[in-house]
Amino acid sequence: MNFHEYIPIDDLICSCSDGPITRNFEDVILMQSTCLKDKNGVEIYEGDIVELADDFAVVKFDSGAFVIDYQNLDTEFELIYSIEVPIEAIGNIYEDHELLEVTK
Template identity: 40%
Template sequence: MREIKFRAYSKEKCEMFKSEDVVSIDFTDKMIELYRSDDGLYENPDSRWETLYLDELELMQYTGLKDKDGAEIYEGDIVSYNFFEFSFIGVVKNDCYCFYIEDVFDDTHDFDDFVDTTNGTPKCDDLIVIGNIYENPELLEQE
């Protein structure tokens, strides 16, 4: 069974909160509680706690998979894949049943389903997380 965790991007602050910082998500009251783990930034431990509303954030779920370099893959990540002459850049998305990669630049194949990665291409071991859609939108622009 895969590990369930989220990271969050604050639209207002333009800041990504790591999954380790997300303490709880309250879907009833639509709030998220954060604890910033960066020790050097805060003199007072109480100032590390923060509560934000979900409408101020973009939540990204962990796929349970890691890329070639061991980086966790989340929805909203921009990944690259290179295998001889076959390569693409895609965005990790979440459907109601699976995570998949939507190719950004190539219309010849719409997406590659993470469910099939053990039997086909691309395999997660061949993917590299190169950014995410919130902090690196320039990666989605075709040259």
């Protein structure tokens, strides 16, 4: 693919060792990185379910900042950058939503 080729806006093209892969955006959920890593070195993304100090929370982007939503109720937030206890990413709201049912 050269710079001037048209890429449809509704497709995502990724390159890999076997050549380009085209995925429809209906099959893909784009997740924004917080640029932080958990205690195991795993990158933390918006939508991740995290465990911290024996509590579970969801990482969200709200009012221009990444926050921890402790009850997943959009009511109690803490800036993720101010958390002083170790955080562990244990799943995400798209693939592991059953983890949230346990925390309610």
